[in-house]
Amino acid sequence: MDTIKNDLYTRKLAEKWNFIRKFAAENTYRNMIYCISKRMEIAAAHQLRLSHESKCSRLHGHNWMVTVYLMSEELNEDGMVADFTSVKESIHGYLDHGYLNDLIDRNPTAENIAQWIVERIPQCYKAVVQESEGNTAMAVDERKIAGKESLVL
Structure with missing residues (x-):
């Protein structure tokens, strides 16, 4: 009993x-918004196609510091916005020790690399790309943050 x-x-x-x-x-x-960021260093070479003379038109490389920002209104089944390892693999795993001119579909400026990253990861609303000390570019997809600007920027 x-x-x-x-x-x-x-x-x-x-x-x-x-x-x-x-x-x-x-x-x-x-009404909860979850945000994560992942920072990574990427060693890669590029050769810019420019409308003016510049040493950047020659083949050279950088140790890029890249920070990606992801947002979601829901957590996945594991309780995450995204797995940090997967985020790193989708960017670092693809670009590290590569020739950016062959890897992305645009002139590989810091601005274009940031834009490419935001487009590559659906939950990524912002990417910051630092090619060297003092030289940083950022891309933000306003469509992904509409109405939430004060919370995520």
């Missing part, structure tokens, strides 16, 4: 817990 009572108690407790979890998921976290 005690076993039956314990089983019933356990089942009732499980039902109550499932109700609480469902209620919390449906009500508590509405």
Whole structure:
């Protein structure tokens, strides 16, 4: 008889817990915005195609510092906006120790690299690309942050 009572108690407790979890998921976290950032160093070469004479028109490289910003109104099944390792792999794994002219579909300026990153990752609303000390470019997709500017910038 005690076993039956314990089983019933356990089942009732499980039902109550499932109700609480469902209620919390449906009500508590509405209007929540989650943001993450991932910073990485990428060693890569490029050769800019410019309308004026510049040493940057010659083949050269940088140790780029890249920071990507991702946003979501919902967490995935693992409780994350995105897995940091996956974010790094999609950028660092593709560009590191590469020749950017062959890897991206535009003139590989810092601005264009930032834009390419924002376009590559659906949840990425901002990318900051620093090619050297003092030289930084940023791209922000306004469509991804419409109405949330004060929260994410």
